[in-house]
Amino acid sequence: MEKTTPLFQMHEQEGGKIVPFAGYLLPVQYKDILEEHMAVRERAGLFDVSHMGELLLTGHDALDTLHYLCSNRFHDMQDGRVRYTLLLNPQGGVIDDLLVYRLSAERYLLVVNASNREKDAAWIKEHLLGNTQLEDCSDHFAQLALQGPKAKEILEKLVKAEEIPAKYYTFTEEALVGDIPCLLSRTGYTGSFGYELYCPSDDAKKLWKLLREAGEEFGLLPCGLGARDTLRLEAGMPLYGHEMDDEVSPMETGLGFAVKLDKEEDFIGKKALMERGEPTVTRVGLKVVGRGIVREECPLFVGQEEVGKTTSGTFLPYLKGAYAMARVNRSYAELGTKLMASVRGRMIEVEVVPLPFYQA
Amino acid sequence: MNLPKSMVFTKSHEWVKFLSEDTALIGLSDYAQDQMGSLVFVNLPMVGDEVIAGEPLGDVESVKAVSDVYSPVTGTVSRVNEELLDAPESINQDPYAAWLVEVSDISDRDDFLSATEYEEFCLKEE
Numbered sequence: 193m194e195k196t197t198p199l200f201q202m203h204e205q206e207g208g209k210i211v212p213f214a215g216y217l218l219p220v221q222y223k224d225i226l227e228e229h230m231a232v233r234e235r236a237g238l239f240d241v242s243h244m245g246e247l248l249l250t251g252h253d254a255l256d257t258l259h260y261l262c263s264n265r266f267h268d269m270q271d272g273r274v275r276y277t278l279l280l281n282p283q284g285g286v287i288d289d290l291l292v293y294r295l296s297a298e299r300y301l302l303v304v305n306a307s308n309r310e311k312d313a314a315w316i317k318e319h320l321l322g323n324t325q326l327e328d329c330s331d332h333f334a335q336l337a338l339q340g341p342k343a344k345e346i347l348e349k350l351v352k353a354e355e356i357p358a359k360y361y362t363f364t365e366e367a368l369v370g371d372i373p374c375l376l377s378r379t380g381y382t383g384s385f386g387y388e389l390y391c392p393s394d395d396a397k398k399l400w401k402l403l404r405e406a407g408e409e410f411g412l413l414p415c416g417l418g419a420r421d422t423l424r425l426e427a428g429m430p431l432y433g434h435e436m437d438d439e440v441s442p443m444e445t446g447l448g449f450a451v452k453l454d455k456e457e458d459f460i461g462k463k464a465l466m467e468r469g470e471p472t473v474t475r476v477g478l479k480v481v482g483r484g485i486v487r488e489e490c491p492l493f494v495g496q497e498e499v500g501k502t503t504s505g506t507f508l509p510y511l512k513g514a515y516a517m518a519r520v521n522r523s524y525a526e527l528g529t530k531l532m533a534s535v536r537g538r539m540i541e542v543e544v545v546p547l548p549f550y551q552a
Numbered sequence: 553m554n555l556p557k558s559m560v561f562t563k564s565h566e567w568v569k570f571l572s573e574d575t576a577l578i579g580l581s582d583y584a585q586d587q588m589g590s591l592v593f594v595n596l597p598m599v600g601d602e603v604i605a606g607e608p609l610g611d612v613e614s615v616k617a618v619s620d621v622y623s624p625v626t627g628t629v630s631r632v633n634e635e636l637l638d639a640p641e642s643i644n645q646d647p648y649a650a651w652l653v654e655v656s657d658i659s660d661r662d663d664f665l666s667a668t669e670y671e672e673f674c675l676k677e678e
Contacts (some may be wrong), residue, residue: 225615226590418589418616485593485613506615507592514593536611536618 197242198334198396206414214306216243219416228419229426229509232384233550236340236407237415241381241388242396245309245330247302253322254298259457261319262292263442264450269294274361274379278442278450279312280461284468286436288312289447291379295365301375303335305432319460334396338403339386339423341552342410347387349406351376357387370402381420383427384552425517426508428477428548434488434503435475435517441468445503445519446475446547474525477547478502478533480514482540486533492518492542493532499524502533508549515549516542554582556648561670562662564622567648574658576625577651580612583674585647589614591640596652601629603655605662610652612640621652626660629653 194212203210208219218240221228231237249257258266264277273294279287288308293301304312313328320326338346347356347369355367355376363377372395380386391399404412421431430436436445443451443465453462480486485507492500505516516533524531529544559567565584569577585591593613603609603623610621631654636642642650665673 220616221589224590226592422615483593484595485618487618507613509615 197240198393199240199242199400202397202400203240203414208414208416211417213417214243216306218243219414221416221418222414225416225418225422226509228413228415229422231411231413232340232382232386232415232419232423233510234341235411235413236338236342236346236386237382237413237419238400238403238407239337239339239415239420240334240400241337241420242334242393243306244335245304245306245312245328246333246335246390247304247309247313247316248327248329249300249302249316249324250298250327251322251324252298253324254300256457257316257319257321257324258292258300259455260321260459261316262290263452263459263461264292265452265455266292266294271296272357272362272364274363274377276450278447279315280442280459280465281438282460282464283439284441284461284464285438286432286440286442286447287315287438289430289432289436289450293363293375293377308432332393333390334393334399336389336391336396336399336403337380337382337386338389338407339380339382339384339415340412341385342407342412343386346403346407346410346412347376350402369399372399372402374399381429382423383429383548383550384423422506422509425504425506425515426510426548426550428517428550430475430517431504435519440519441465441471443468443471444473444475472522473500473519474522475503475547476518476520476525476544477549478505478516478518478531478542479545479549480516480533480540481530481543484535484538484540485514486516486535486540486542488516490516490533490535492520493534493539494524499531511549515545517547520544554648555667555671557667559648560664560666561673562622562624562664563673566622566624568624568664569651571654574627575630575654575656576658577654578609578624579651580621580643580647581670582647584619585644588612588619589616591643594636594640594643594652596632596636597629599629599632603627603629603653605660612643623655624662624664625655625658627655627658630656
């Protein structure tokens with residue numbers, strides 16, 4: 193039985209087409225994925241992402257625990273900063289990708305994928321160092337994403353200017369949106385300018401209504417999971433279970449930037465990654481040259497040789513074309529390389545193009 | 553539900569409009585386009601291709617998924633609506649005008665539902 197988010201009633205009222213996703217009932221779209229996608233690129237969109245997990249890591253040794261469990265480095269982080277990182281298993285595969293919010297030197301908020309939340313919490317609890325505690329707060333928080341070039345103007349109607357985080361990957365822990373206390377961060381998963389807002393579950397409906405009303409004059413649309421997926425793909429952002437999983441090394445999927453093999457502390461997965469050596473596979477962007485749409489799990493060929501497989505792909509509404517991401521043998525990763533994708537028994541030509549496909 | 557009475561329907565959500573005894577236009581029902589959402593790609597057969605009742609004749613794709621289009625009749629494709637290749641959204645906008653193919657020399661056909669029967673069928677699917 194799927195759970196609902198605190199905004200379920202709003203989705204029904206807004207005419208959302210509800211589907212099960214990661215254990216939750218969420219709208220895949222309201223009226224139209226294409227329109228929702230374009231609203232985010234050109235104006236603004238509002239998403240319910242309350243299914244995301246929020247884990248609070250606290251204690252004197254919380255920073256050490258982070259260094260041991262996560263692939264990135266955190267010493268140089270200041271309060272109010274956000275960092276992308278990975279949880280790796282001892283084989284160097286990815287348990288999850290997550291955002292770490294530094295609330296203070298001894299308090300960190302970890303925002304994890306809904307489908308991995310329980311796995312992550314169990315893994316982290318098993319590996320806490322010294323005086324560190326982990327609390328799963330997911331059910332106490334709702335999360336909304338306000339994304340698009342008009343997001344700032346919308347927020348300015350509701351939030352004091354000094355409480356709106358200016359820089360990318362920074363946040364205000366206690367912002368007031370209207371009269372609702374929110375953690376407000378300049379983050380997002382769309383490739384457009386925007387914010388994410390974390391509020392107490394009980395305030396979620398009120399916050400949704402406030403943002404919808406404030407956004408009305410700017411053409412804000414409520415957006416579902418469908419647009420969230422096309423937007424992140426257009427922006428070349430990886431999705432757990434597609435571009436990475438328990439068996440894929442981050443080095444083989446373009447996530448090496450989040451792995452600091454040279455940091456002083458040992459971390460889980462480091463030894464395995466060092467031993468694996470230079471990756472032979474990498475993540476690339478593909479533009480479909482032939483006719484058709486190439487989705488995930490399509491084998492890629494050069495002649496008779498299978499050289500990789502797509503991990504995500506569909507028609508991208510802003511770019512108005514079919515694109516995919518794939519993991520391929522490095523010898524075929526150069527820009528301009530032509531590959532053939534096998535799609536339902538048909539061969540469709542694709543070309544390696546730069547990632548991200550779209551940049552704001 | 554938007555259902556023209558001049559057409560018959562299949563359980564796989566195609567509409568069929570007979571132009572003569574053995575020639576028919578084939579398209580997707582309003583219910584089908586609504587379920588799929590905005591269509592972004594159409595893959596159609598070529599003129600001269602032979603199609604078989606109950607077997608796929610092509611497919612349509614939305615952002616989220618691909619769906620086969622099943623041929624309601626056995627016959628030979630005599631015309632293809634090539635405008636759809638560049639404008640698949642016409643199917644969403646006016647599903648009963650946006651025919652996919654015309655099939656001639658029809659020698660066999662699926663079981664069809666009348667507009668009323670099809671409406672009941674769709675209501676049960678929901």
